[in-house]
Amino acid sequence: MLRPPSPALLDSLASLLGPRGFSREAEAMEPWLGDWRGRYRGRAAALLSPATAAEVQAIVGRCAEAMVALVPQGGNTSMVGGATPDVEGGALLVSLRRMNSVRSVSAEDNVAVAEAGAILSDLHEAAAAAGRRFPLSLGAKGSATVGGLVSTNAGGTQVLRFGPMRSLVLGLEAVLPDGSLFEGLSALRKDNRGYDLKQLLIGAEGTLGIVTAASLKLVAAPGSHSVAWVGLGSPAAALALLRRLEARLGEAVESFELVPEDALALVLAGIPGTRPPLAASHRWHVLVESVAPESGRDAVDALQEALAEALGEGLAQDAVVAASEAQAAALWRLRESIAEAERVQGPSVKHDVSVPVSAMPAFIEQARAAVETRFDGARVVAFGHLGDGNVHFNVQPPAGATAEAWLAEQAGAVTRLVHDLVGEAGGSISAEHGIGQSKLAELARTADPTRLAALRAIKSALDPAGIMNPGKLLPSV
Amino acid sequence: MLRPPSPALLDSLASLLGPRGFSREAEAMEPWLGDWRGRYRGRAAALLSPATAAEVQAIVGRCAEAMVALVPQGGNTSMVGGATPDVEGGALLVSLRRMNSVRSVSAEDNVAVAEAGAILSDLHEAAAAAGRRFPLSLGAKGSATVGGLVSTNAGGTQVLRFGPMRSLVLGLEAVLPDGSLFEGLSALRKDNRGYDLKQLLIGAEGTLGIVTAASLKLVAAPGSHSVAWVGLGSPAAALALLRRLEARLGEAVESFELVPEDALALVLAGIPGTRPPLAASHRWHVLVESVAPESGRDAVDALQEALAEALGEGLAQDAVVAASEAQAAALWRLRESIAEAERVQGPSVKHDVSVPVSAMPAFIEQARAAVETRFDGARVVAFGHLGDGNVHFNVQPPAGATAEAWLAEQAGAVTRLVHDLVGEAGGSISAEHGIGQSKLAELARTADPTRLAALRAIKSALDPAGIMNPGKLLPSV
Numbered sequence: 001m002l003r004p005p006s007p008a009l010l011d012s013l014a015s016l017l018g019p020r021g022f023s024r025e026a027e028a029m030e031p032w033l034g035d036w037r038g039r040y041r042g043r044a045a046a047l048l049s050p051a052t053a054a055e056v057q058a059i060v061g062r063c064a065e066a067m068v069a070l071v072p073q074g075g076n077t078s079m080v081g082g083a084t085p086d087v088e089g090g091a092l093l094v095s096l097r098r099m100n101s102v103r104s105v106s107a108e109d110n111v112a113v114a115e116a117g118a119i120l121s122d123l124h125e126a127a128a129a130a131g132r133r134f135p136l137s138l139g140a141k142g143s144a145t146v147g148g149l150v151s152t153n154a155g156g157t158q159v160l161r162f163g164p165m166r167s168l169v170l171g172l173e174a175v176l177p178d179g180s181l182f183e184g185l186s187a188l189r190k191d192n193r194g195y196d197l198k199q200l201l202i203g204a205e206g207t208l209g210i211v212t213a214a215s216l217k218l219v220a221a222p223g224s225h226s227v228a229w230v231g232l233g234s235p236a237a238a239l240a241l242l243r244r245l246e247a248r249l250g251e252a253v254e255s256f257e258l259v260p261e262d263a264l265a266l267v268l269a270g271i272p273g274t275r276p277p278l279a280a281s282h283r284w285h286v287l288v289e290s291v292a293p294e295s296g297r298d299a300v301d302a303l304q305e306a307l308a309e310a311l312g313e314g315l316a317q318d319a320v321v322a323a324s325e326a327q328a329a330a331l332w333r334l335r336e337s338i339a340e341a342e343r344v345q346g347p348s349v350k351h352d353v354s355v356p357v358s359a360m361p362a363f364i365e366q367a368r369a370a371v372e373t374r375f376d377g378a379r380v381v382a383f384g385h386l387g388d389g390n391v392h393f394n395v396q397p398p399a400g401a402t403a404e405a406w407l408a409e410q411a412g413a414v415t416r417l418v419h420d421l422v423g424e425a426g427g428s429i430s431a432e433h434g435i436g437q438s439k440l441a442e443l444a445r446t447a448d449p450t451r452l453a454a455l456r457a458i459k460s461a462l463d464p465a466g467i468m469n470p471g472k473l474l475p476s477v
Numbered sequence: 478m479l480r481p482p483s484p485a486l487l488d489s490l491a492s493l494l495g496p497r498g499f500s501r502e503a504e505a506m507e508p509w510l511g512d513w514r515g516r517y518r519g520r521a522a523a524l525l526s527p528a529t530a531a532e533v534q535a536i537v538g539r540c541a542e543a544m545v546a547l548v549p550q551g552g553n554t555s556m557v558g559g560a561t562p563d564v565e566g567g568a569l570l571v572s573l574r575r576m577n578s579v580r581s582v583s584a585e586d587n588v589a590v591a592e593a594g595a596i597l598s599d600l601h602e603a604a605a606a607a608g609r610r611f612p613l614s615l616g617a618k619g620s621a622t623v624g625g626l627v628s629t630n631a632g633g634t635q636v637l638r639f640g641p642m643r644s645l646v647l648g649l650e651a652v653l654p655d656g657s658l659f660e661g662l663s664a665l666r667k668d669n670r671g672y673d674l675k676q677l678l679i680g681a682e683g684t685l686g687i688v689t690a691a692s693l694k695l696v697a698a699p700g701s702h703s704v705a706w707v708g709l710g711s712p713a714a715a716l717a718l719l720r721r722l723e724a725r726l727g728e729a730v731e732s733f734e735l736v737p738e739d740a741l742a743l744v745l746a747g748i749p750g751t752r753p754p755l756a757a758s759h760r761w762h763v764l765v766e767s768v769a770p771e772s773g774r775d776a777v778d779a780l781q782e783a784l785a786e787a788l789g790e791g792l793a794q795d796a797v798v799a800a801s802e803a804q805a806a807a808l809w810r811l812r813e814s815i816a817e818a819e820r821v822q823g824p825s826v827k828h829d830v831s832v833p834v835s836a837m838p839a840f841i842e843q844a845r846a847a848v849e850t851r852f853d854g855a856r857v858v859a860f861g862h863l864g865d866g867n868v869h870f871n872v873q874p875p876a877g878a879t880a881e882a883w884l885a886e887q888a889g890a891v892t893r894l895v896h897d898l899v900g901e902a903g904g905s906i907s908a909e910h911g912i913g914q915s916k917l918a919e920l921a922r923t924a925d926p927t928r929l930a931a932l933r934a935i936k937s938a939l940d941p942a943g944i945m946n947p948g949k950l951l952p953s954v
Contacts, residue, residue, distance in 0.1 A: 106835060108716075108720065108834070108835040109833050109834050109835045110834075111833070152669065153669050153673075155667055155669075159666065159667065163644075164667060166673070166676075167640075167644065176927065176931060180927040180930070181927060182925075182927050182928060182931065183925060183927070184928070186833065186903040186904070186905075187833055188831045188832070188833065188866060188903075188904065188905050188908070189636065189831065189834065189864075189865040189866050189867070190632055190636065190641060190831045190862075190865050190866065190867045190905070190908040190909050191831060191905040191907070191908065192629065192630050192632075192680055192905070192907045192908065192909055192910065192911045192912070193905055193906065193907050193912060193920060193924065194680070194681075194912055194920070194932050194950050194951065195677055195680065195681055195685070195932050195935055195936075196630075196643070196676060196677075196679070196680060197928060197931055197932070199643075199673060199676035199677070200672055200673075200676070200677065200935075202673070203669055203671070203672065203673060204671075204672055208672070219728075220723055220724060220727065222727075223727075239585075243585065246697055247697060247770075247771055248770065248771055249770060250697065250699075250700075250769070250770025250771075251696075251697075251728060251770075252770070292727070293724075293725065293726060293727025293728075293729070294724055294725055294727075297774075354665045354666065354667045354668060355665070356586050356588070356663065356664055356665065357585070357586050357587075357666065358583060358585040358586045385667075387666075388666040388667050389665060389666050389667065390666070390667045426663040426665075427663070427665065428663075428665050428667070428668040428669070428670055429670065430668070430669045430670050431665070431667040431668065431669065432667050432669055433669065434669045435669070435670060435671055443670060443671070447670065448659070448660060448661075450653065450657040450658060450659050450660070451659060451661070451674060453657070454653060454659065454674055454939060455671050455672050455674065457938040457939055458672055458677075458935060458938055458939070459672075460938065461934040461935055461937065461938035462931060462934055462935070473671050474671065
C-alpha cells in the first residue's frame with residue numbers, strides 16, 4: 001500500500017533539492033494540480049523540481065523505500081489527465097521543467113540530446129540552428145516537453161512521414177522505479193542486445209520510471225516545402241487523393257489533414273482573421289503539406305502539378321497552393337484552430353481514435369450517422385490525420401440543450417457507442433493522447449484480457465510497490 | 478526447473494499435431510539441430526510443426542504446465558545460435574515453417590499480413606504483385622522467415638532509409654508463454670493504449686513467446702533506382718560523401734555500404750565471375766543505392782549528377798553508376814559475396830558491432846590498428862552499413878597459423894578487445910545479429926547491470942517457468 005510522505009522524508013527531500021527544487025506552497029503548486037482541459041484537479045504533498053538525473057534518482061530511491069507515490073510532470077498538456085495527481089494528497093509531484101537544456105545537437109549524426117524538461121519549440125530551434133530538423137510538431141509545442149512527448153508517444157501533424165515519437169527516439173536516460181539509472185542515451189541506429197527497454201518507457205506515461213533525457217533523431221531540413229488546401233466530396237475521395245499524391249511525390253507528403261465543412265465553418269465563424277480558403281463550398285477539405293530536397297524540383301511546382309492532375313482526374317473539386325509563407329501559415333491556422341473553435345462552442349465529448357487507414361472513410365461516415373441517429377440533435381465534428389487513420393471524433397450537445405446537463409447524462413453512452421464502433425473496425429480507443437485517467441474505464445471495458453494481463457505483469461515486475469504515477473494507464477484489477 | 482517431456486505429453490502433442498506436425502525421427506530433425514554457421518549442435522525430444530496459431534497455443538499451454546522447454550525456429554539462419562537447442566535433449570523444437578502464407582496484401586493500407594513461417598523473398602514477391610514493396614532485405618532472404626526476422630529485429634541493407642524490422646512491424650499475433658494468444662495484428666498507424674507489447678516481442682529471440690503472424694508496413698514501389706560504386710580514401714571520406722548525397726537527394730539514399738580494398742580483393746579472388754568495378758585501386762569503396770519516385774527525376778540521372786559534384790569537390794576518387802539492371806546486380810554481388818569470400822579463406826572471429834555513425838570512421842581505423850598490433854599477423858576485414866554505424870568486424874588468423882588452433886587460443890581475447898573498444902565508443906556488441914547463445918558471455922561481461930536486471934524482471938514476469946527458448950538472450954544469473 002502507498003503511504004503519504006512522512007515529515008522526515010519531506011525534510012530529507014527539501015534538503016536534497018534546496019529551495020528552488022522543493023516547495024509545499026499552495027501558490028507554487030496550484031498551476032500544476034489541474035489538467036490542461038480543466039477536467040481534473042488533485043492534491044500533492046509537495047512539488048519537487050530536480051535539476052539533475054542524480055536528484056531524480058535520490059527522489060525515486062527514497063520514495064520507493066517509503067512507498068510514496070510520484071507523479072512526473074512535463075509541460076502538463078496531457079489531454080487525458082495523465083499528469084494530474086489524485087485528490088488524496090499523498091503523492092509528490094515531480095516536475096522535470098528545470099531540466100530543460102538541449103545538451104547537444106550533432107548535424108553529422110543527425111541526433112539531438114535533450115533533457116526531459118526541454119520544450120519542443122526550443123528543440124525545433126536548436127535543430128534548425130544546426131541546419132537540421134526535428135520532425136515532430138503539435139499544437140502545444142510551446143509548452144510540451146521532451147519527457148512528456150516520450151512518455152506519451154506523442155503524434156502530431158507529421159506522423160504520416162516520420163512516425164510518432166517512438167520512431168524518433170534513438171536513446172533514453174531514465175530513472176527506474178527502484179531509483180537505478182538506465183543509461184541508454186547512446187544514439188545507435190542498430191542495437192540488438194535483448195529487449196529494447198526504451199520501447200517500454202515510450203508511451204508508459206511515467207508508470208515505469210521517469211525519463212530524464214532522450215537522444216532524438218533529426219532529419220535534413222527540406223530544400224523547399226509547399227502547403228495546399230483541397231476541396232472534395234468525401235473522406236474516400238480524400239484517401240484516393242492521398243494515395244495518388246504518394247505515388248507521384250513519394251514520401252514527400254508530410255501532412256494530410258482531413259477537415260469537414262462544418263469544422264471549417266466553426267473556425268471561420270469563431271476565429272478572428274480567418275478567411276475561406278476556396279471560392280465555393282465543399283463537403284470535405286484536406287490540408288496537404290509536401291517537401292522537396294535541395295536538389296529536387298521545387299515542392300510548390302511539384303505539388304501544383306500533382307494536384308492539377310488530380311483535379312483533371314476528378315479526384316478533387318478545387319485546390320489552392322499557398323504562394324507565400326504567410327498563405328501557408330494561414331492555411332495551417334485553419335486546421336490548427338479547430339480545437340479552439342470547438343471550445344468557443346462549449347464543451348463536447350471528445351474521442352481520439354484510430355482505425356486502419358483504408359477503413360477511415362467508412363468509419364467517419366458510419367459512426368457519424370450512428371451517433372447522430374441515436375443521440376437526437378447531437379452534432380459530430382470529425383477531423384484529423386487521415387493518412388494515419390487517426391480521427392478526432394468530437395460530439396457536441398444538441399443546439400437547444402444545456403450542454404453540461406446533456407453531457408452529464410449522455411457522454412458515457414456516446415463514448416461507449418463510438419468506442420464500440422472503433423472496436424468493430426479493429427481500431428484503438430486512444431490513437432495519440434494515451435490513457436491517463438480519463439480513458440481507464442474504457443480501456444478496462446474494451447481491452448483484450450491477454451494484453452491487459454501482460455501489461456500488469458510488466459508493471460508489477462518493474463514497479464512492485466506501484467509508486468510510479470499510480471492510477472494512470474493501467475485499470476485497477 | 479525445466480523437465481524433459483513425458484511420454485504422455487509427447488503422445489498428446491503427436492495426436493494434436495498429426496503426422497505432418499510431429500516427428501521424432503532423427504532424419505527429419507537433423508537439419509534443424511545445428512546452426513547455419515555450424516558452431517552449435519543440439520538435441521531435441523521432438524520436432525513440432527504446428528499449422529495454426531491455435532496449435533501453437535495448445536503446444537505452449539501444455540508445455541508451460543509440464544515445464545518443458547520450447548525452442549522456436551524459422552528459417553534457422555541465426556548468426557548467433559539463437560534457434561539451436563541445447564545438448565540435453567529435453568527441449569521441443571517448434572518450427573513455424575508450415576505457417577508460411579502471406580495472408581493478405583493491401584495496397585490501399587500499405588500493409589501485408591504474413592504468417593511467421595512466410596519466407597522473406599515470398600513476401601517481397603507478394604508485395605511487388607500489388608505494386609508495393611516490403612523494404613527490408615538481406616542475404617538470407619530465400620530462407621529467413623517473417624517470425625525470425627521479427628524475433629531478431631533483423632536489419633539488412635535498407636536500414637538507412639527504412640529502419641530495421643522494428644520500424645516495419647505494425648502489428649503482431651503471438652502466443653505468450655502461458656499459452657494465451659496476443660491478438661495484435663490490427664495494423665494501426667497510431668495506438669497509444671499503454672505499453673506497446675509488440676515492441677517487447679520484437680528482438681526477443683523467442684524468449685517471451687512465439688510470434689505467429691505479423692502485419693508489416695509496405696511502401697510505394699520506387700519509380701526508378703540507381704546503384705553506384707565509388708572509390709575513396711578513407712571511412713571519413715565515405716561518411717562525408719553520405720552526408721553530401723543526403724543533402725542533395727533527401728531520403729532517396731537507401732543503401733550506403735562500406736567495403737575496404739582487401740575485402741573487395743577477397744571477393745575478386747574467391748568468387749567466380751566477379752570483376753573489378755573501377756579502373757584503379759582505392760583503399761576504400763562504397764556501394765550506393767538511391768531511388769526516385771514516379772514523378773521525380775530519374776534516379777540514375779540524379780545520382781550521376783550528385784556523384785559528379787562530389788568527385789569535383791574531392792569527396793571521392795572515382796565512381797561508376799550502373800547503366801543496366803545487370804550491372805547493378807553485379808555491383809551488389811560484390812558487396813553480398815564478402816561473407817562467402819571470407820568463408821573460402823577459412824574461419825575467422827566475427828563481430829557485428831555498432832557505434833554512433835560519426836564515430837564509425839575513427840573506430841574502424843583505430844580498432845583495426847589495435848587488433849593488428851596486439852595480435853601479430855591477424856588481418857582485420859571490416860565492412861558494412863556505414864550509414865547505420867554498423868560494421869561487421871572480422872578478424873582472420875595470421876597467414877601462417879593453423880586457423881583452428883589460433884582461434885581456439887586467441888578468439889576470446891580478440892573479441893574482448895574489440896568489444897571493449899566498442900564500449901569505449903558508446904556502441905553495441907550486437908548491432909543486428911542478436912545475442913542468441915554465442916554472445917551471452919560477452920553480454921554478461923559488458924552490459925549495464927541496471928538494464929540486465931530490468932530485462933530479467935521482464936522475462937520472469939512473462940515467462941516465470943522459463944520455458945521459452947532457454948539459454949538464449951539472457952545470461953544466467
